[in-house]
Structure formats: C-alpha cells, structure tokens
Amino acid sequence: MNRLFVTGIGTDIGKTVVAAILVEALAADYWKPVQSGNLAYTDSDFIREYTSHHTCIHPEDFLLTNPVSPHLAAEFDGKPIDLQNFNLPILRNNLIIEGAGGLMVPLNENHLIIDLIISLQVSVIVVVKNYLGSINHTLLTIEVLKQKNIPILGIIFNGEGNLASESHIEAYTQIPILAKIPKVETISKGFIIQESDKLRKRLVDHLPNSTNL
Numbered sequence: 593m594n595r596l597f598v599t600g601i602g603t604d605i606g607k608t609v610v611a612a613i614l615v616e617a618l619a620a621d622y623w624k625p626v627q628s629g630n631l632a633y634t635d636s637d638f639i640r641e642y643t644s645h646h647t648c649i650h651p652e653d654f655l656l657t658n659p660v661s662p663h664l665a666a667e668f669d670g671k672p673i674d675l676q677n678f679n680l681p682i683l684r685n686n687l688i689i690e691g692a693g694g695l696m697v698p699l700n701e702n703h704l705i706i707d708l709i710i711s712l713q714v715s716v717i718v719v720v721k722n723y724l725g726s727i728n729h730t731l732l733t734i735e736v737l738k739q740k741n742i743p744i745l746g747i748i749f750n751g752e753g754n755l756a757s758e759s760h761i762e763a764y765t766q767i768p769i770l771a772k773i774p775k776v777e778t779i780s781k782g783f784i785i786q787e788s789d790k791l792r793k794r795l796v797d798h799l800p801n802s803t804n805l
Contacts, residue, residue, distance in 0.1 A: 593684060594618070594801050596745060597709050599691045600719040601729040606750035608635045609779060610719045611690045612642045613771075616788035617795055620686035623650040625678055625708065626699070628692060629659025635690060642784045650681040663698040673699045675711050689714060694729075695736055706740060715743040715800075717770065720761070722754040727761060734765045745798055746770035748791075770794055 596614065600607045615622050622639045636649045654673060656665035666673045681687060691697075695706040709716060716737060720730050730747075737744050746768040749758055752775045762769050771791045776783055 593686060594620075594799050595680075595687045595689065595712070595714040596620075597689045597691060597712065597714045597716045598719060599705065599709070599716055599733070600694055601721070601726060601733050603693045605719050605721045606773070607690055607719050608638050609784075610717070610748050610750055610773065611635070611688050612639050612784050613773065613787045613791060614688045614717070614795070615639060615647055616643050616645065616784050617792040618686040618688070619645045619647075620688045621648040621650060621681065621683055622688050622690070623681055624652050624690045626654045626656065626662045626673070626692045627652045628656045628662050628665040631655060631657065642779065642781050644781060644785055648683070648685065650687075653678050661698055662692055663700050666700070673703075675699070675703055675707060678708060678711070680712055695733055706736065706742075709742055710740060715745045717745050718747050718767075720747055720749050721751045722749065722757050727757050730761050731764060734767060746795075748773065751775045768798060770798065 598607050598611045611622065614620065624635045627634050639647060640649055654666065654671060656662065656669050656671065658665045658668050662673060691705050695704065697705045699705065699708060718733055720726060744767050748770050749772045753772060773787055
C-alpha cells in the first residue's frame with residue numbers, strides 16, 4: 593500500500609488533473625483533506641467524474657466556503673484547523689492525497705501544508721508547471737522537502753513543455769521525472785486514461801510498495 597501526497601510549486605499548477613491520472617494509474621483511493629472554495633464542484637467531484645475505476649473518494653476533513661488560503665477560509669467559517677483534526681483513511685488500497693496550493697500554505701497560525709505532510713508520514717510527488725520563475729519555485733520546493741527529510745517520489749510536469757527548464761530541474765535536484773503531462777484544451781476521461789497508461793510502469797518502478805499493483 594502506497595500513500596502519495598500530491599503537492600505543487602504554487603496554485604493553479606494542475607494538481608487535481610495529476611491526482612486523477614495517479615488515481616487512474618494505481619486504481620487508488622483519493623483524499624482531499626482541505627477544500628477551500630468551489631464547493632459546488634470540488635476536487636473530489638472532478639476525480640469522481642474523470643476516473644474510470646470505482647474509486648473510493650474519502651470525505652474531506654474540512655470543506656471551507658471561501659476560495660482563499662485554508663487558514664483564512666477556516667477563520668471565515670469559524671472552523672479552526674488543527675493537525676489533530678486530520679484522520680488519515682484506514683485502507684488496504686493505494687491512496688492519493690491532494691494538498692492545497694504549495695508546501696508553505698498556512699493551515700493555521702502555527703502549521704503549514706508541509707507540517708500536515710510530516711504528520712501523515714507520506715511520500716510526495718511534486719507537480720510543476722513551466723512559467724517564468726518556475727525553476728526557482730521548483731528548486732525551493734525540493735530544497736524544503738529535503739531539509740525536512742520528506743521522501744520525494746518524483747516530479748510530474750504539467751502543461752506546456754520547456755526542455756531547458758525541465759532538464760535543469762532534473763539535473764540539479766537529481767529527482768526523477770515521472771511524467772510530462774501535455775497541455776490540452778479540454779480535459780476528458782479518455783485523456784486521463786491515456787496519460788495514466790503512459791505513467792503507470794514508470795510510477796510503479798519508483799514505488800516502495802508495488803506488490804499489490
């Protein structure tokens with residue numbers, strides 16, 4: 593059983609699309625601990641719509657009304673977030689966990705998303721989107737994970753490719769690139785299945801526990 597936390601180098605990086613591809617590739621369960629805003633169509637709803645397996649989608653621990661940082665959304669809703677409030681699903685299947693924003697997004701005055709990752713004791717997949725400044729954001733993300741001794745399974749690039757940036761990130765970090773998800777105008781279930789098929793073998797090769805795949 594593998595528990596993988598999907599984080600990004602910022603917001604609007606495509607974590608949910610990548611999470612759907614990972615869920616499909618591993619026939620995994622899915623869990624979004626904190627959803628801030630977009631309650632009419634949550635990230636869990638996206639996973640439900642775009643994956644083909646009868647995926648078990650575990651309920652969010654916090655459903656917050658406003659599309660802002662979790663600590664602020666929690667304050668607005670009067671639902672303070674404490675690390676002890678998070679309940680890692682008990683299961684015998686692989687689990688994909690999707691974070692909110694990047695590592696340093698605050699959950700409360702004292703804790704960040706990275707503290708949640710540490711408390712859950714899970715491995716991380718870093719989602720990267722190429723843009724001006726993305727090398728800096730990626731290297732900072734990787735550096736913080738390494739400083740905290742958090743295992744990094746790999747990097748997944750999402751969107752328009754940039755070979756120069758991707759090559760530099762791979763060479764500097766020595767973290768494997770698991771996939772490069774191309775940019776498409778419209779996401780479809782077929783696209784998710786196609787990309788999961790391309791990712792599956794490379795992903796399994798890097799997983800510490802692959803006997804149940």
